[in-house]
Amino acid sequence: MRHSIPIALAAVLAAGNLATPALAEDAAIVRLLAESADTPQEHAALADYYDGKAAAARKQANHHRSMGKAYSGGKHFDVVKMKEHCEKLAALYESQATEFAELARMQRDAAK
Secondary structure: OOOHHHHHHHHHHHOOOOOOOOOHHHHHHHHHHHHHOOOHHHHHHHHHHHHHHHHHHHHHHHHHHHHHHHOOOOOOHHHHHHHHHHHHHHHHHHHHHHHHHHHHHHHHHHHO
């Protein structure tokens, strides 16, 4: 019975149902799967999930970069601050994407 729950959770993750921003329930499910992942399929499902999280973070980084460009050229203090704000968020999302990509790589390695 212990293996049937992670297998079902792996199927949910593989279907992409948790690729949207994680709710508290989703985070608990992912944690359970991460703690109990034993099979290559379960690790592969986690890798796919983390790839989705990395892609979402990159999308946010690009969004904030483009917003920052909209503030380029402005000299007013608030405009400069908004551009800095957008650039900072873009860098944070890029960092998050890198971390999720690394988690996906580790799960793919565990799936071998």
